[in-house]
Amino acid sequence: MARGRKVETGVKRDNKGRILPKGISQRKDGRYIWRYTYNGVTFKPVYSWDLQELKRYAEEERVKIAKGCHIEPSNITLNEYFYYCQETYKKDKLKERSYKNNNDYWGWYVRDYIGKKRLQSIKPDDLIRHYHWLQNREDKPISYSTTVRVNSMINEVFERAVKRDLLMKNPAYKVLEDVSPIKMGKKKIALTEEQQARFMEFVSCHRFYKYHKNLFTYLFGTGCRVGEACALCFQDINFDDNYITIYKTLYFFKGDENVKGEKRIGSTKTENSTRTLPMLSDVRTALMEQMELQKAAKQKCCESVKSVHDVKDVVPLEDHYNNFVFLNNNDTPYTPDYVTGIIKKIIKSYNKAENINAEKENRKPILMPDFSSHNTRHTFATRCKELKLPKDNISRWLGHKTEGNNTTDIYIHTENWKDIKDDVETLNKMIIK
Template identity: 25%
Template sequence: MKGHIYKPNCKCKGKCKCNASWAYIIDIGRNPKTGKRQQKKKGGFKTKKAAEEAAAKLITELKSGLYFEESTITFEKFAYQWLSIYKNSGSVKESTIRVRNHEIKRLMDYFAKLSLKDITLKRYQDALNDLKDRGYATNTIDGAHRTGRMIFKKARELELIKKDPTEFAVVPKAIKTVEELEKANDIPNYLEKDQLKKFLRTAKEKGLDSDYPIFMLLAYTGMRIGELCALKWTDINFTEQTISITKTYYNPKNNVKKFSLLTPKTKSSVRVIDVDQSIIEILDKHRLFQKKVMLRHGDHYYDHHFVFTLIERHPGYPFYIKKVENRMERILKLAELPVELTPHSLRHTHTSLLAQAGVNLEQIMERLGHEDEKTTRLIYLHVTKDMKKEAAHKFSKLMQDL
């Protein structure tokens, strides 16, 4: 490899006596398109030895085939190129793409017009620290960092950069207050047994079309609201009295016709839920009701076999999540129950009632489609703790005559 060390800005005649910096110039091969010789120049070294060491490192990279020119592509341009690659990998949900896009936008505030190669560890870490100073939650910063890591890892794989600035970066952790620590172990809202009875009775007596079967199913199975909206009649086995959960409904903008059916939240979310005869009878009655609606609308009915569908406007399209939430709020008001409860609260209610019925935690997790869920554990431990206290009280009462 041809090259030499020199002082490009030296004006001395004869032996150099000035403080000009040192530089190197090295042949790095020929341009593959033009065939012309290419050279790499770099200056700014304070000593000749420093320039020689840098030149030796470059020559080693050239001889071993590890050398490449870093790209000048900006973070903004490459981030969206990466997002396209990520999206077309075939294994990523729409909801995840949407999250990644939001996280890229957060990083754009700091790096948009910078070349990838100019983003250092310090610069990247400063960005994470600033997100914390601006009041973003740790989970939000962690999400942005996770996306940043994936972007720079891909840039490294494609030999656009030599160093990954995210490799040693850390997400700043806020010191939790006493209130936050206590809140972390708060039991989520759910209905007690008597409250649930009142809620379901109100849904049956004063609910709109589909309300009663919807809320009975949520309360009696613990399924997620997205799983319920995605249900099709083919998922229900009326003979075996089971419901198969294989998909979830996704519609972030609540646009009736622009929805997607995605794979469930986790691998353990794919499951078969056993139901009792009462649920089967309610679903069978609902199916007959739906057939009458289909006959009334004829070809205008969007017949894709969804269990819970709209009736008058956009007939046949599945219920969207916001609509179910609004329906539930209406019934809660009529029943004079806390309106802050949501369809997800019925999932927590199902957990608490299973625990009261003596079902063990592992079986509850399997039924709900969880591998490990802190909230489920909290509810279970809360309910069983009260049951243990009650058992101790009953025993004490039994023995008090001794």
């Protein structure tokens, strides 16, 4: 007698032969559906093409329903679904500061406005009106680039809602085609050679601001990000072989409004940002002078800054850092906001003095434009271009991705940085100090 296949009673399988858990079945079109009833209440079914994703969702929702914190898709707001997506999909994938930046942007431009509306009630016209209002409001209108970023966040939320069958269509899809870029924000500038020279001369001669001269020499002479400059430690500098290793950044983190913020060290913005840079002669002089100044003043950092580790770190970070190159009067490391504040004060002092001198000399004042620490990167890149450096080499200096190059391999090992080491002779023609 032929042996027949064992009959499985009460067991459901999908078209790939996988056993389906209780409450989940597969439709003829291949989609999976989860149905659930709790205490006599039947909840709206949820569909997904991904079985594993639906199983995870079902398990989470069962717990929420049992705790009484489940939200029906028909009632969920844009805010609620955004924070759900942040917690579920983003928290373990984004760096700490990126995760916080997302929440900050949402709080500034979405949460108290369209974020309160029900997810299923939002139409494309609602988003268009919201973006127009943000761009034209009297109090802090936003630029078009900020509008693009806000829409990108909203679009991602709706895409997930469509994927989970909470919505039929994404109302944010191509909605920016009907939003005019009427507010372009401040144009990013690079200082001219004359402006850069005037700025550095004013800083060098000022009785207070001359303390920061070496920092600005470093920023103008490397093109590094301000957070990377704040995180620079003396062990990152090799004076014998004349190079600097950039692999970390310093930032100020405040996760909760009621919690005091703190300085933290993290890995650089991207893998390409981890790099080894040869020192220009002015930069080398400034860093050696900074080291001698600290020794002469017996200045020692009184703050140990904690590192935030990430599995994607190209260079493993130490748990704490305290041997910082740039310290303020309180013997603590600079922060990016602190540097930006210094620049604003210097510009204000410079323009005030220039107006007085111009009036005395009966001439038109040559004022310093408003700029931030990030504009020092633009200035460095512009000087490089003026000196006819190859575009790929400029990208390597700045820590940007270059086409066809694994920049991590180039910068993390000192034996692989010869392609930009040759730039030093050309770049030394720049007048920084």
